[in-house]
Amino acid sequence: MQEKILTSGYFGFFKRPGKCSHGGLFDISSQFTPKGGINKDTRSSEHGYLHDNAATVAIAATRELLEDIRGYLGDSNFLRLMGFSQNSVLCFAIDTTGSMGDDIDEVRRVTSEITDKMRDTVSEYILVPFNDPDFGPLIRTTDPDEFKLQIHALQPHDGGDTPELSLSGLTLALTGSPPQTKIFVFTDADAKDKELKNTVLALIESTKSVVNFMLTNSLAARRRRSDDPNQGQNQRYSTRISNPLNQVYVDLALASGGLAIEVTKATLPLATNIIADASTSALVTVFQTVRNPGKAETFSFIVDSSMKNMTIYITGNSLAFNITSPLGDSQTNEELSGKLGLVEHVGNFYTVRLSILDPVGLWNINISSLQAYTIKVLGQSDIDFLFNFVELSEGAHSGYSELSSRPPANSNITLLLTVMGGDTVTPTEVALVEASGSQTIIGTLEKVADGDFLVTMNRVPAGGFVVRVMGERNSLRSSNGRFQRQSITQHRTSSVIITALTDDVWEPGKTLSIPFTVVYNGSDELFNINARNDRGFATVFPSTMTAGSGSSGTSTINLTAPSDTPSGTEVTLTIEAETSGKSDFNYAVLKLTVVSPITDFTSPVCEIISVNANCSGNCSLSSWELSANLTDGNGTGIISVTLRQGLGTLNTTTIIRDGGVNVTLAFYSASCCSEIMELVAVDRAGNVGICSRSVTPAVTTSMSTTSTTKSMTTATTTTIATTTVMAKTTNATNATTNSAGCPFYPPISFWVSVGAILLFHRTVLF
Numbered sequence: 102m103q104e105k106i107l108t109s110g111y112f113g114f115f116k117r118p119g120k121c122s123h124g125g126l127f128d129i130s131s132q133f134t135p136k137g138g139i140n141k142d143t144r145s146s147e148h149g150y151l152h153d154n155a156a157t158v159a160i161a162a163t164r165e166l167l168e169d170i171r172g173y174l175g176d177s178n179f180l181r182l183m184g185f186s187q188n189s190v191l192c193f194a195i196d197t198t199g200s201m202g203d204d205i206d207e208v209r210r211v212t213s214e215i216t217d218k219m220r221d222t223v224s225e226y227i228l229v230p231f232n233d234p235d236f237g238p239l240i241r242t243t244d245p246d247e248f249k250l251q252i253h254a255l256q257p258h259d260g261g262d263t264p265e266l267s268l269s270g271l272t273l274a275l276t277g278s279p280p281q282t283k284i285f286v287f288t289d290a291d292a293k294d295k296e297l298k299n300t301v302l303a304l305i306e307s308t309k310s311v312v313n314f315m316l317t318n319s320l321a322a323r324r325r326r327s328d329d330p331n332q333g334q335n336q337r338y339s340t341r342i343s344n345p346l347n348q349v350y351v352d353l354a355l356a357s358g359g360l361a362i363e364v365t366k367a368t369l370p371l372a373t374n375i376i377a378d379a380s381t382s383a384l385v386t387v388f389q390t391v392r393n394p395g396k397a398e399t400f401s402f403i404v405d406s407s408m409k410n411m412t413i414y415i416t417g418n419s420l421a422f423n424i425t426s427p428l429g430d431s432q433t434n435e436e437l438s439g440k441l442g443l444v445e446h447v448g449n450f451y452t453v454r455l456s457i458l459d460p461v462g463l464w465n466i467n468i469s470s471l472q473a474y475t476i477k478v479l480g481q482s483d484i485d486f487l488f489n490f491v492e493l494s495e496g497a498h499s500g501y502s503e504l505s506s507r508p509p510a511n512s513n514i515t516l517l518l519t520v521m522g523g524d525t526v527t528p529t530e531v532a533l534v535e536a537s538g539s540q541t542i543i544g545t546l547e548k549v550a551d552g553d554f555l556v557t558m559n560r561v562p563a564g565g566f567v568v569r570v571m572g573e574r575n576s577l578r579s580s581n582g583r584f585q586r587q588s589i590t591q592h593r594t595s596s597v598i599i600t601a602l603t604d605d606v607w608e609p610g611k612t613l614s615i616p617f618t619v620v621y622n623g624s625d626e627l628f629n630i631n632a633r634n635d636r637g638f639a640t641v642f643p644s645t646m647t648a649g650s651g652s653s654g655t656s657t658i659n660l661t662a663p664s665d666t667p668s669g670t671e672v673t674l675t676i677e678a679e680t681s682g683k684s685d686f687n688y689a690v691l692k693l694t695v696v697s698p699i700t701d702f703t704s705p706v707c708e709i710i711s712v713n714a715n716c717s718g719n720c721s722l723s724s725w726e727l728s729a730n731l732t733d734g735n736g737t738g739i740i741s742v743t744l745r746q747g748l749g750t751l752n753t754t755t756i757i758r759d760g761g762v763n764v765t766l767a768f769y770s771a772s773c774c775s776e777i778m779e780l781v782a783v784d785r786a787g788n789v790g791i792c793s794r795s796v797t798p799a800v801t802t803s804m805s806t807t808s809t810t811k812s813m814t815t816a817t818t819t820t821i822a823t824t825t826v827m828a829k830t831t832n833a834t835n836a837t838t839n840s841a842g843c844p845f846y847p848p849i850s851f852w853v854s855v856g857a858i859l860l861f862h863r864t865v866l867f
Contacts, residue, residue: 109123110122110123110124110138110139110140111123111128111130112125112128112130113128113129113130114129114130115130116130116133119135121135121138121139122135122136122137122138122139123138123139123140124137124138124139124140124146124147124148125138125140125146125147141155169789170182172745172781172783172789172791173783173787173789175743176745177243181224181225189222189223189224189283189379189380189381189382189384190223190224190225190226190227190278190279190282190283191215191223191225191226191227191282191283191285191376191379191380192226192227192228192229192274192278192282192283192284192285193208193212193227193228193229193252193284193285193287194229194230194231194267194270194271194273194274194284194285194286194287195208195228195229195230195231195255195270195286195287195288196231196232196265196267196270196287196288196289196290197230197231197232197255197256197257197258198232198233198257198258198265198289198290199257199258200257200289200290201257201287201288201289202257203317203366203369204287204288204289204315204317204366204369205252205255205257205287207369207370207373208252208255208287209249209252209253210370210373211373211376211377212226212248212249212252213249214377215376215377215380216245216246216248216249217245218377219377219380220245222380222381222382223245223380224243225241225242225243225279226241226242226243226245226248227239227240227241227274227277227278227282228240228241228248228251228252229270229271229273229274229277230255230270231265231266231267231269231270232258232265232266233264233265233266233293234266235266236266236269236270236273237270237273239273239274239277241277263290263291264290264291264292264293265288265290265291265292265293266292266293266294267286267288267290267291267292267293267294267350268292268294268295268297268298268300268301268349269294269297270286271284271286271301271312271353272297272300272301272304272633272635273635274286275301275304275305275308275310275312276304276635276673277635278308278310280308280309280310281308281309281310281311282308282310282311283310283311283313283379283380284310284311284312284313284359285313285314285315285376285379286312286313286314286315286350287315287317288314288315288316288317288318289316289317289318289366290318291318291344291346291347291349292349292350295349297633298349298352298353299631299677299679299686299688300631300633300675300677300688301353302353302356302686302688303506303675303677303688303690304673304675304690305353305356305357305590306356306507306590306591306592306593306688307505307506307688307690309588309589309590310357310590311357311358311359311379311589311590312353312354312357312359313354313359313360313361313362313375313379314347314350314351314353314354314359314360314361314362315362315364315369315372315373316344316347316350316361316362316363316364317364317365317366317369318344318346318347344363347361347363351473355391355475355536355565355591356565356590356591357589357590357591358386358389358477358567358588358589358590358591359589360375360414360416360450360475360477361416362375362416362448362449362450363448363449363450364447364448364449364450365448368447368448371445371447372447372448372450374445374452375414375450375452378412378479381410381481382481383481383482383483383485384479384480384481385408385479385480385481385482385484385485385586386477386478386479386586386587386588386589387402387403387404387408387411387478387479387480387585387586387587388400388402388476388477388478388585388587389475389476389477389478389567389587389589390475390476390536390537391473391474391475391476391536391537392468392473392474392475392537393473393537394471394472394473395417395420395468395470395471395472395473395474396470396471397467397468397469397470398467398468399465399466399467399468400465400466400467400468400476401463401464401465401466402463402464402478402585403462403463403464403571403583403584403585404427404460404461404462404464404480404585405461405482405484405574405582405583405584405585406461407482407483407484407522407574407584408460408461408480408481408482409480409481409482410480410481411455411460411478411479411480412452412453412454412455412478412479412480413451413452413453413455413466413476413477413478413479414450414451414452414453414475414476414477414478414479415434415450415451415453415468415474415475415476415477416449416450416451416474416475417449417468417470417472417473417474417475418449418470418472419470419471419472420434420468420469420470420472420474421433421434421435421468421469421470422434422451422466422467422468422469423466423467424441424453424464424465424466424467425464425465425466425467426440426441426457426460426462426464427459427460427461427462427463427464428459428462430457432444432453434446434451440457441453441455441456441457442454442455442456442457443456464478482522482584483521483522483523484520484521484522484526484574484584484586485520485521485522485586486518486519486520486521486528486568486570486586486588487518487519487521488516488517488518488519488556488568488588489503489504489516489517490503490504490508490514490515490516490592491503491504491515491516491517491555492504492515493515501515501517501555503517505601505689505690505691506595506598506599506687506688506689506690507592507593507594507595507687507688508561508592508594508595509594509595509596509598509622510561510594510595510596510622511594511596511622513557513558513559514533514557514558514561514594515555515556515557515558516531516544516555516556516558516568517553517554517555517556518531518553518554518555518556518570519552519553519554520552520554520570520572521552522574524551525574525575526572526573526574526584527572527573527574528546528554528570528571528572529546529571529572529573530543530546530569530570530571530572531543531544531546531554531556531568531569531570531571532544532568532569532571533558533561533562533566533567533568533569534562534566534567534568534569534587535562535563535564535565535566536562536564536565536566536567536591537564537565538562538564540562540563541569542558542559542560542561542562544556544557544558545557561594564593565591565592565593566591566592566593567587567588567589567590567591567592568587568588568592569585569586569587569588570585570586570587571583571584571585571586572584595685595686595687596621596622596623596685597619597620597621597628597648597678597679597680597685597686597687598619598620598621598622598687599617599618599619599676599678599687599688599689600617600618600620600689601615601616601617601618601658601676601689601691602615602616602617603615603616603691603693606693606694606695606696607662607693607694607695607696608662608695608696608697608698609662609663609664609665609666609667609668609695609697610662610663610664610666611661611662612659612660612661612662613659613660613661613662613693614657614658614659615657615658615659615660615674615691616655616656616657617655617656617657617658617676617689618653618654618655619646619648619653619654619655619678620648620653620654621648621649621650621653621680622650623649623650624649624650625647625648625649625650625652626647626648626649626680626681627645627646627647627680627681628645628646628647628648628654628678628679628680628681629644629645629678629679629680629681630642630643630644630645630646630656630676630677630678631675631676631677631679632658632660632674632675632676632677633674633675633677634660634672634673634674634675635672635673636666636670636672638660638661638662638663638672639660639661640658640659640660640661640674641658641659642656642657642658642659642676643656646678658674658676660672660674660693662695666695667695668695668696668697669694669695669696670694670695671692671693671694671695672692672693672694672695673690673691673692673693674690674691674693675688675689675690675691676688676689676690676691699786700786701736701737701784701785701786701788702786702788703733703734703735703736703788704782704784704788704789704790705731705732705733705736705739705782705783705784705788705789705790706731706732706733706734706790707729707730707731707780707782707790707791707792708729708730708731708732709727709728709729709792709794710728710729710730711727711728712725712726712727712794712796713725713726713727714726714773714796715773716773716796716797717773720772720773720774721772721773721774723772723773724770724771724772724773725770725771725773725796726768726769726770726771727767727768727769727770727778727794728766728767728768728769729766729767729769729780729792730764730765730766730767731764731765731767731780731782731790731792732762732763732764732765733763733782733784734762736784736785736786736788737784737785737786738763738784738785739763739765739782739783739784740783740784740785741781741782741783742765742767742780742781742782743780743781744769744778744779744780744781745779745780745781745791746777746778746779746793747769747771747775747777747778747779748771748772748774748775749769749770749771749772749775749778750769750770750771751767751768751769751780752767752768752769753765753766753767753768754766765782767780773796776795776796776797777793777794777795778793778794778795779791779792779793779794780792780793
């Protein structure tokens with residue numbers, strides 16, 4: 102507005118001179134010059150007749166922007182950014198103190214096995230070491246061999262007192278990993294930083310990541326069960342483990358839907374198969390529950406015909422279980438090889454790998470124990486669901502926006518549900534199920550689009566709960582057509598509401614002020630306030646705040662980015678409010694981005710110097726070649742030149758011409774069977790330039806040109822199938838053809854950061 106650049110239509114009682122109005126009956130600003138409105142929301146709107154034209158321009162601009170982001174990131178990373186990569190992300194947070202030598206050796210063995218066998222299943226590896234007093238840095242790679250080198254480079258060292266900064270390492274893993282990552286924490290010590298428990302809970306709930314703890318700080322020794330040499334090691338030994346210092350790990354594992362596996366260092370190798378299991382593609386959860394304290398109970402769940410490779414995980418001490426199939430066959434924990442499959446037992450951890458040929462139908466698990474236990478049933482299937490808690494966004498354009506905190510207590514709760522598995526999959530029941538009990542609350546389903554549903558709940562269970570979806574597939578209403586899926590993460594409501602408003606981009610060296618409000622549905626209460634970020638930036642905030650039925654608490658968090666912060670750095674800020682008696686707690690998780698001032702809006706320019714082709718009737722016996730100069734003028738400089746299309750060979754070299762101008766010389770040669778060539782050049786600001794060329798077989802070409810704007814001239818024997826030379830900007834519309842004088846948008850490095858934020862905080866409008 103200050104620079105008098107393009108803005109959208111104003112709505113209300115005020116608009117700046119010369120600006121357009123949104124329009125409509127309630128828009129008073131449309132009565133002032135220039136009068137009328139520019140909205141095209143409906144066909145009857147004042148500019149509704151231009152709706153199709155506007156949509157066409159928007160689609161073209163979006164396509165151009167996405168193509169530029171693709172050019173900047175490369176195809177693999179672009180697919181991951183857009184959510185099309187279905188492979189797993191595997192993250193290890195590893196204690197590196199001196200006593201962890203055996204554990205780290207086992208991690209090396211497991212990671213080597215996973216990376217060698219599952220290269221097409223795991224798309225990214227993340228490693229976070231932690232110790233005391235240090236933790237980090239976070240290391241990420243898509244190269245499995247590089248990840249193995251990083252694991253092998255870990256050296257156990259130091260130690261001192263027993264507790265370690267395990268929750269600090271886990272916090273870094275949660276903020277640095279994509280949502281729904283499987284995280285494995287290896288440690289033989291309790292947490293020194295238990296004050297981070299609420300922060301970790303907030304990150305677990307907001308990202309829906311699963312955290313499994315591999316704990317080797319046992320208090321009990323193993324005892325021999327049998328001297329039979331024909332039994333395996335895990336059959337001859339049983340370990341009773343109970344370490345009260347692990348309670349924080351148990352609580353966090355249960356909240357995330359993960360497991361807290363307690364074993365000895367000697368038996369740790371018998372429990373690490375779960376890591377390979379978690380890396381399996383298309384893994385879904387059929388059933389999950391926890392009982393604390395334990396009691397004798399029978400649990401039921403439905404298995405549909407799409408389910409493959411089913412596994413049941415049970416944790417607990419001094420328990421007995423019996424699993425019954427739909428056909429009536431059963432197997433107990435004492436039968437290590439039975440009618441249903443194989444049972445493996447180490448420490449407090451049971452794995453039941455089902456091998457039954459026809460698993461379809463109703464299953465039952467009967468467990469008898471007075472101690473706490475958990476059950477999880479997993480398998481492979483293309484039927485699954487995603488969901489987010491949403492709230493109605495008021496205003497001229499109402500819709501639904503995703504919550505960044507726990508949903509409010511004592512009110513209706515709305516879920517936006519997406520069901521995956523094809524057009525023949527239909528949800529028939531969506532319920533909130535008590536995580537540690539049997540209470541079930543069924544919601545009201547409303548279809549809003551293919552595969553998308555709004556689910557309204559008029560109440561929720563009192564404690565932690567999960568989401569269960571039941572439905573039908575292939576239009577079959579028999580038991581064979583029914584399916585059941587369940588969310589993993591436990592969720593809770595809160596009577597505390599935190600609202601934080603911010604422009605989520607700021608510059609290095611600057612302080613970002615974030616106003617926030619705490620509302621409490623109860624009598625006046627003193628709240629403990631915490632604000633933490635994963636970059637260690639200086640943060641100033643009030644330590645306490647009062648809120649209640651009579652008033653809300655309002656204050657500001659000041660977050661300062663150091664002046665040397667790289668542009669594009671993403672910062673996760675967690676704001677927490679907890680009652681003084683610790684009876685209620687809520688959070689707001691914000692994704693912020695540090696972006697340096699942008700001065701380079703000019704894309705690299707591609708100048709094709711020559712094209713020589715000698716393409717005969719047999720394309721495999723002939724070739725063609727091209728040379729081009731790529732420059733960035735007075736911009737930030739070209740950092741990469743890649744081949745997006747073409748199966749030939751690309752070689753580049755950089756020279757400095759008169760005036761100190763850097764020129765990248767590109768030489769491309771290919772078989773005539775590879776007819777299309779497309780180069781992508783990216784400068785340091787993220788601007789993308791593209792030049793392309795195609796030839797057809799049976800062509801002899803000899804061509805030179807010295808300008809990208811000059812008409813291409815060829816000999817009479819030359820036929821060029823397609824000639825395209827483009828210097829593209831990263832704007833939503835090309836600046837050279839924008840008759841409306843629209844301003845340049847920030848370059849791709851900015852949009853990639855914003856895109857990542859949007860993937861975390863999608864806003865859905867209906």
